[in-house]
Amino acid sequence: MQFINLILYSVLAQHGSSTTVNPYTKPADIASGAALYLKQCAGCHGPTGQGAGAGPALNSGAFRLGSTDEALFQTITKGVPGTTMPAFALSGLQTWQLVTHLRQLSMAGRTTKATGNITAGEALFKSNCLNCHRSNGPDLAGIGNRASLAELRQSILQPSDTVPPEFWRVQLTLTSGQSITGTRLNEDTHSIQLRDSQNRLQSIAKDQITKLDWLRTSPMPNFENKLTPTQIDDLIAYLVSTQRENQ
Numbered sequence: 201m202q203f204i205n206l207i208l209y210s211v212l213a214q215h216g217s218s219t220t221v222n223p224y225t226k227p228a229d230i231a232s233g234a235a236l237y238l239k240q241c242a243g244c245h246g247p248t249g250q251g252a253g254a255g256p257a258l259n260s261g262a263f264r265l266g267s268t269d270e271a272l273f274q275t276i277t278k279g280v281p282g283t284t285m286p287a288f289a290l291s292g293l294q295t296w297q298l299v300t301h302l303r304q305l306s307m308a309g310r311t312t313k314a315t316g317n318i319t320a321g322e323a324l325f326k327s328n329c330l331n332c333h334r335s336n337g338p339d340l341a342g343i344g345n346r347a348s349l350a351e352l353r354q355s356i357l358q359p360s361d362t363v364p365p366e367f368w369r370v371q372l373t374l375t376s377g378q379s380i381t382g383t384r385l386n387e388d389t390h391s392i393q394l395r396d397s398q399n400r401l402q403s404i405a406k407d408q409i410t411k412l413d414w415l416r417t418s419p420m421p422n423f424e425n426k427l428t429p430t431q432i433d434d435l436i437a438y439l440v441s442t443q444r445e446n447q
């Protein structure tokens with residue numbers, strides 16, 4: 201079952217490269233990014249990122265061409281061929297500082313838009329979300345610093361649209377015909393260890409595995425039909441309010 205090792209290694213390699221996060225987010229980077237933006241970008245995208253005819257708005261928190269730090273870095277360095285968005289030959293540092301500034305623009309756009317009730321949102325969070333996030337989901341403390349309003353809404357309404365590789369689940373088909381789905385915890389030469397959907401730890405011998413598939417969908421349920429639009433606004437207001445005080 202050597203091929204399984206190969207599959208796992210290549211996914212881990214992808215994982216490494218797909219989680220590049222902006223290393224330059226200090227106050228000095230914020231200031232340099234803002235100055236660069238005014239010089240290089242404001243003419244087309246508007247001084248506050250509101251969009252200015254030639255370029256689209258950049259302050260909604262959602263970017264059509266990709267919203268991760270890495271995607272923004274790529275858009276700036278490569279431009280958008282066939283449009284007026286130029287490729288910018290800036291240093292890596294300057295490009296990251298611009299990414300930092302784009303996040304700032306989204307934050308500024310966001311604080312004016314969270315309209316829900318924070319107290320109601322906190323209660324909804326405790327009853328619908330907290331348990332799973334404590335045991336199986338990412339830590340959401342300070343998520344208000346990392347995600348824009350639009351990204352939070354998308355995480356709640358379409359959780360499967362952007363699932364980081366560490367949350368992909370593995371589905372194993374065994375020689376017995378049985379199928380097991382779970383989060384891969386570890387692997388050695390002879391077996392794979394995973395936590396199955398009932399939260400049990402399982403160790404599966406590799407010579408019993410006939411097929412291995414990665415499920416890229418989120419284990420998080422889709423709340424679009426479970427909560428009302430008002431409840432979703434309340435939850436978002438609560439999540440935004442969890443941003444750290446010192447930023």
Ligand code: HEC
Nearest residue numbers: 240241244254255256263264265266275280283284285298
């Ligand atoms: C000459 C005008 C122009 C300048 C200058 C310019 N842009 Fe753009 N930019 C555009 C246009 C037009 C698009 C939309 C391209 C398309 O249709 O996909 C765009 C798209 C983008 C996007 C993708 C938006 C999305 O929703 O995915 C980002 C990010 C971006 N620009 C950042 C910048 C930054 C940062 C700078 C300054 C370093 C800059 N742009 C300078 C015209 C410009």
Ligand code: HEC
Nearest residue numbers: 328329332336337338355359362363364367418419420435
């Ligand atoms: C069954 C477990 C489960 C439940 C219930 C759940 N989540 Fe999640 N959530 C996850 C997992 C796992 C992820 C990471 C994978 C992904 O992005 O979908 C996630 C991701 C998120 C993210 C994105 C986090 C980030 O760092 O980008 C947000 C925001 C979020 N959840 C909010 C909520 C809210 C609000 C609720 C309740 C209405 C909720 N979740 C209920 C498991 C859960």
